[in-house]
Amino acid sequence: MKESLVRRQTVLLTLLLIIVVSLSGCVGGAPRATSWPGLAFVADKLYVADIANLQVLGAEDANSVWSFPTDTKNDNRGTFQVTPVVTDEYVIAASEMPRTGFFSQPTYVVWAVDRETGRDVWSFSEASGTYVEGGAVSDGTVVIGNSDGYVYALDLESGALQWKFETGHRVWASPLIDSGVVFVGSMDRHLYALSLADGHVIWDFNAGGAFAGTPVLQDGILFIGAFNDTFYALDADTGQVQWSIPGENWFWGGPVVHDDTVYAADVNGNVYALDAASGAIIWQQTLDSQVRATPAISEDGTLLLVGGENGSLYALAAEDGFTVWVDESEGQVLTTPVVDGSVVYEVLTYGTYRVRALRIENGREIWAYPPQTES
C-alpha cells in the first residue's frame, strides 16, 4: 500500500513538473507577437512583415504578389515583425528563428530577398538579439540596430559585416542616414552620430532617457523624442540641444515634419504640433488612446494620421489638431501608417484583419486583408 502511495506521489510531482515546464515556455508552439508588424509602401506594393512571413500585396486590391517564405509550414524562416526596407533590387527584412532544442538559442537573421522573385539572396545571422525596427540603406550599406546592443553595418550586395558599433543597451530604433552620417538612438539613453564609412562616433548626446524612435532631419536640425518625456531639437553637426519641450510621458515613435511644423506624439496620447525653429507649441490634442507609432502626414500636409493602441486611426487637421475622422478597428495600431495619395494603409497588431486600406478624406474602408470568409 505504501509503495502505491509513493508511486502516486511521484506521478503527481512529475505531472506538476511537466505542467510547470510547459507553462514556462520551453515547449514549442505557434509564434507569438512580441512586437508589432512592419509595413512599407513602394511603387504600388505593400511590404508587410507580419509574424509568419514577409508578404507583398498589391496596394490597389491586396492581391498577394509573393511571400517569403512561400510555404511557412515546410520552410520556417522564423517570426517577421520588422519594417522591411525596399531597395531597387532587394527587400531587407529580419526574423527570429525559433530555437531547436532546450539549451539552444533562437537565431536572429537579416534577410535580403529579391524584390522581383521573393527568393532570399543572402542572410546575416551574427547578432544575438531581436531586431525590433527596420534598418536604413545608403551608399550600398544596410545599417540596422539589434537588441544585443550593437548597430550592424552590412554590405548590401553580399550581407558581409562591414562594421559594428556597441552601445550600452538594446537598440530598438531604426537609424537615419544622411550625408554619410548614421543617426541612431539606443536604450542606453544616447543618440549617436556615427560615420557610415567605419562606424566611428562623430558625437553622442545623452538625454537621460532611452531613444526608441527614428529622428527626422530638416535644415541641419534633428528632431527626436526620448523616454525622459522630453522632445528635442539637436544640431545635426554637433548634437547640441537647440530647444526641448516636456511631454507627459515617453516619446516612443519619431516625429513627422512638414514645412516648419514638427508633429510628435507621446505614449499618453498627447499629439503636439511644434514650431520647428523655436519649439513653441502651436497646438496640442489629447487622444483617448495610448500612441506608440510615429504619426504620418498626408501628401498635401493637411491631415495628420495617428495610430492608437485602442485600434483607432485618428485623422487630425494639421492646422489646428481638430479631429476630422476616427476609424475604429479590432486590434492595435502600433505601426506607423503609410500614405499614398488619397489612401492610407494601416497594419494591425492582434487584429482579425491584418492590413487595411482607407480613404484619406473620410476614413472609409477600401479593402481589408485577409478577406474573411462568411460562415
Place this chain on the structure above:
Amino acid sequence: MFNFIAYPLANLLLVLYNLLGQNTVVAITVLTVLINAVLLPLTLRQQKSSRRMQELQPELEKLQKKYAKDKERLAQEQMKLYKENGANPMAGCLPLLIQMPIWFGLYRAIIFCIPSTPLDVFQFSGHIYKWLPGVQGLVPLQSSFLGMDLGMPPGMPQWWSYALPVLVFATSWLQQKLISPPQASTGSGEPSQAGMMSQQMQIMMPLMFMFFTLQWATGLSIYFIVSNAIRIGQYYLVPATRPGAAQTATPAARNTKS
C-alpha cells in the same frame, strides 16, 4: 493577470534603482529583502503549521492503520485529531498561495523594467507613477550584469549565465533541506510516508525552480537566490524557526485518545 501586483512592484524597483546608484542587481536584492520582510509572518506561520502536521504524523498513521477499512470513521478521527491539537492541514498551503502571486508579480515587474520585448515595455509605459521622485527616464534599467543580460533567459555565448539556475537549484535544495522537519519513523525503522514525501519535495521543488529560471529572465534568478539565502540565514539566526525546535513539546500524544 498579476499586473495589479506587478505595477506597484515595478515602480518600487524603479525607486530603489534610483536610490541605490542605478545598480539593477542591488535594486532587485533590496526589493527581495523587503518582500521577504513583509512575507515573514506568513513564512513563519507556514513553517509552524508544517511542523505541527509533522508532529501529528505518527498519530495519523496509527489512525490510518486502525481505521483502514472505514474511510468515513478515519476522516472523522483525523479531523478530531486536528481539532484537538489546533492543527489545520490547509494552513501550510495558504501562505504559499499568497506568495505565488507575488512571485509572478515580481517576474512581471522585472520584465517591465528590464524588457526583452517592446510590447512588454509599452504595456508598462502607462503605469509608471510619475509622481515618484527620480523615476523619469529610468526605464529600461541597466540590464548587463557580469556580461549577462538580466532581461533574457540564460543562454550562449554567455555560458556562465547557466550558473544562476544552478545556484537557484543549490540554494533551494539547501533551504528545503533545512526547513524540512526531521523525518519521523514508523517504528519499524522505515521512513514515514510524510518523510518520503518531504524527501521528494527536497529534490522536486528545487528542480522546478531551476526549470523556471532556465526559461525566464535571469533577473528573476537573483530574486530566488537572495530569497533562499534569506531563508537559510533565518534558519541559523532565528533558532525558533528551526523545524526541530518544537519537537520537545509535542502535544499530540498528550491530547489524542486513540
